[in-house]
Amino acid sequence: MARMKFLCDADRCIECNACVTACKNEHDVPWGINRRRVVTINDGKPGERSVSMACMHCTDAPCAAVCPVNCFYTTADGVVLHSKDLCIGCGYCFYACPFGAPQYPRVGNFSSRGKMDKCTYCAGGPEADQSQAEYAKYGSNRLAEGKLPLCAEMCSTKSLLAGDGEIIAQIYKERVVKRGYTSGAWGWQTAYRETIAS
Amino acid sequence: MATMHAPVRFFIAALTLCLVAAFTVSAQAQQPTTVNPTAQSVKEQELLKELKKIQGRGTLPDARSQVIEQPAGRDWRQFHQVTLRWIGAIAILGMLALLVLFYLIRGMVRIEGGRSGRTLVRFNSFERFVHWMTATSFIILALSGLNITFGKELLTPLIGAEAFASFSQWAKYAHNYLSFPFTLGVVLIFLIWIAWNFPSGDDVRWIREGGGIVGGRHPPARRFNAGQKVIYWVVVLGGGAVAITGYLLMFPFYATDVAGMQLAQMVHGIVSVLFVAVMLAHIYIGTIGMQGAFEAMGKGEVDVNWAQQHHSLWLEKQAAKGRVKGGGMAPAE
Numbered sequence: 001m002a003r004m005k006f007l008c009d010a011d012r013c014i015e016c017n018a019c020v021t022a023c024k025n026e027h028d029v030p031w032g033i034n035r036r037r038v039v040t041i042n043d044g045k046p047g048e049r050s051v052s053m054a055c056m057h058c059t060d061a062p063c064a065a066v067c068p069v070n071c072f073y074t075t076a077d078g079v080v081l082h083s084k085d086l087c088i089g090c091g092y093c094f095y096a097c098p099f100g101a102p103q104y105p106r107v108g109n110f111s112s113r114g115k116m117d118k119c120t121y122c123a124g125g126p127e128a129d130q131s132q133a134e135y136a137k138y139g140s141n142r143l144a145e146g147k148l149p150l151c152a153e154m155c156s157t158k159s160l161l162a163g164d165g166e167i168i169a170q171i172y173k174e175r176v177v178k179r180g181y182t183s184g185a186w187g188w189q190t191a192y193r194e195t196i197a198s
Numbered sequence: 199m200a201t202m203h204a205p206v207r208f209f210i211a212a213l214t215l216c217l218v219a220a221f222t223v224s225a226q227a228q229q230p231t232t233v234n235p236t237a238q239s240v241k242e243q244e245l246l247k248e249l250k251k252i253q254g255r256g257t258l259p260d261a262r263s264q265v266i267e268q269p270a271g272r273d274w275r276q277f278h279q280v281t282l283r284w285i286g287a288i289a290i291l292g293m294l295a296l297l298v299l300f301y302l303i304r305g306m307v308r309i310e311g312g313r314s315g316r317t318l319v320r321f322n323s324f325e326r327f328v329h330w331m332t333a334t335s336f337i338i339l340a341l342s343g344l345n346i347t348f349g350k351e352l353l354t355p356l357i358g359a360e361a362f363a364s365f366s367q368w369a370k371y372a373h374n375y376l377s378f379p380f381t382l383g384v385v386l387i388f389l390i391w392i393a394w395n396f397p398s399g400d401d402v403r404w405i406r407e408g409g410g411i412v413g414g415r416h417p418p419a420r421r422f423n424a425g426q427k428v429i430y431w432v433v434v435l436g437g438g439a440v441a442i443t444g445y446l447l448m449f450p451f452y453a454t455d456v457a458g459m460q461l462a463q464m465v466h467g468i469v470s471v472l473f474v475a476v477m478l479a480h481i482y483i484g485t486i487g488m489q490g491a492f493e494a495m496g497k498g499e500v501d502v503n504w505a506q507q508h509h510s511l512w513l514e515k516q517a518a519k520g521r522v523k524g525g526g527m528a529p530a531e
Contacts, residue, residue, distance in 0.1 A: 011239065017257060037263045041254035047239045051254075053266045062275040068346045069363045070354065086363040088370045090346065091450060092278070095460050096271040100262065112374060112448070181237030189243070190269045 002164035003078040004121055004143075005192065006152070007172055008052045010183045012159035015040055015050040019151035019160055023054070026122070026150045027139025033103045035119040036151050049183050052151070052160050055080065055101035055119035056191035063093035063102060077143065078165075079121040084137045089113035098190045121162070122149040169196050242267070251457075262451060274460040278467070282347060286471035290344075293475040297482045307411060307488040309504050316524035317499040318516050325390060329495055332383025332433075335376045340474045342369035347467065377444055384437035387430070394421045395430045400511065410508065411483070421512040429480050436473045440466055499523075 015038050023029065023036045036054035057080045064072035064080065071086035072093075082093075091113055094102040104113035115137075124141030127134035134141060142150060152162035161168040169185070173196060176182040185196045245252045251268035258264075321329070345353070345366060354362045401424035403417050409425050410416040417423075422430065443466035446454055454462065484491050490504035502522055505513040516522065 011236075020258075032260070034258055034260070034263060037256055037258055037266075039252075039254040039256045039264055039266045041245070041252065041266075042240050043255040046235065049239050051266055062271050066275050066278050068350055069366050070350050070359060071363065086359060088363060088367040090370055091447065091459075092346075092463075094450075095456060095463060096275045096278070098267055098269045098271045100265055100268070100456070113450075179237075181234065181239070183239040184242045186242050187267055190267060190272075 001076045001078075003166070004057060004163065005078070005165035005168060005188075006054065006056055006121075006149075007161040007168045007185050007188070007196075009159045009161065009172060009175065010049040010051045010186055011179070011181065012157045012175075013038070013050040013052060014157055014159070016156060019052050019155055022150045022154050023119070026142075027120075028135075029117070029139065030105055033105065033117050035101075035103075035117070051186045052155075053099055053187065054151070055097075055121070056099055056187050057119075057121055058098075058191040059193060062096040062098070066092045066096040068092060073126070075123060077121075077123070079123045079143070081120055081123060081125055081138075082116065082118070083126045084115040084117075085126075087115045089115055099187060122147070165192070172196055262455075265456070268456060270457055270460060274463070277464055278347075282464075282467045282471070285468060286344070286347060289471050289475040290478070293478045297478060297487075301482075301486065304411070306486060309490045309501060310416075310507055311503055313490070313501045314503045314524075316502045316522055318502060318505060318513070318522045319498055320494040320500045320505075321498050323498065326495055326498055328383055328386045328390060331379050332387060332437075335380035335383060336477065338372050338376050339380055340470070340477070342373040343470055344474070345369050346373075347471075374448055377441065377448070380437070381441040384433060384441060387437075388434045391422070391430060395427045397424075397427065400424075401427065411488075416507050416510070418510040419508065419512065421509060423509065425483075429476070432473065432476050436469050436476075439469045440473065443469070 017038050020034060020036050020038060024034065027035065029035055036052060038050055038052045040048060040050045042048045057078060059078075061072065061074070061080045063082075064070075064074070067082075068090060069086050069088055071084075072080060072082045074080050089104055089112065091104065093116060094100075094104070101118045102116045103118065104116055106112070107114035120138050120141075122140065122142035124130075124134045124144065125138035127137065129141050129144035142148065147153065149162045152160045155161075161171060172185060176196075189195050242252065246267070246269065250270060251265055253265045256264040346369075349362065349366060349369075353365070357365070398420065400417070400419060404410075404419055404424045407415050407417040409423060411425075443462040446452075446462040447459055447466065450459060484495065488508075490501050491508075494500045502513065502524075505516075
């Protein structure tokens, strides 16, 4: 089985935000929630880089460790998913997440936290693949169709890579060798405890 | 310069040319032949070392989304999964063990000479209402809070993941909503009993003589003895701390960022488990630990002999004001 990962090649990202829009549209993500976002560092200064960030589907995910009801699970592909039926909206995964991935719709009288929502790597949730219930809670399940996450698939500069970690790391390494510089595989050290040597 | 001779002018010009050429050559030797400005970029590891989080500019209106990485969550995870559980387990189980041991050795502290049959009011109905409002909220808050930290290991194997999740959902609602009566109770406790809870000279002797519960003597005490003053300040300060940190967590981003919420959760967790441990001792001494104590907060009146034993100075004052019920006679013996 592949170990699915995301890799954002910040030296290629042109901050077009197509990944953000594609994600929102594909999964019918509710108002106020963005499973993916693009952030520009050193905006307007020399060395400026843009990074597209979402849930990194960490190895030994901190969200899963701190969840008081164990609503997280890791699939055979290494994708970190959760059950909205079990989630109690306590906010702990959000405190633990290094990437700010978990978000909560505001519900109730005191706009308390509803069921947590985050990137599913286009892999749905615990419901039956492609079912209506799965789509309503987690959005579409492209992985079950043999497709990769839409954000990466439609990236115009192929900055955002999704797929088996070893393959996308190899692609990235070749790019680095060819162009002669790198700003690093953002988030990899934190999420996967590894860096891509260049 | 116009008067200068031609050979001199030529010499100066040649010298200048040589100098310029020499500088140009050395400059070329030091710098690479081509500079690619695109290759120079911010580096993730350097930013993390510098700031512990990486923040930039985003186009989403939500400013929180502009933080892309903050590995501090890993440390908080260690606290929540390991440190807090050890502190909580040691504090709460340790206190329970101490209380059981103490009960086995000391037993219930009895009213010396039995009940007199005469009583006096210790807590009026408003004081009792405030106490029990705070106490019932506290018990549910404590259990639902401990459920968040220990529930998944202790309860999930017993009742299954689905039932445990539904229970935890209701426990979360209870925890959030009961925080309001609890906070109100802490504020009222602070206000209605502050006058009797400043440290006084009697406290030193009371502590030195072990409060009468350790050892046989019964040092004089006013309305609240030193032990009760400690409970009072634990409730006021501990209750205040859990209320403030709790509301920071309940209303995310109103006052703090994620780092602030991690810290708030740490304070909330540690203070809460210590609070629970202290309250176990409070519950023990108010029930099976001491005869005649529960009725003070139960029906509001205590026996005169109980008051004489535990709050002699307070009893003197109350008796002087004629507040002792049941006639002035001593019981027939």
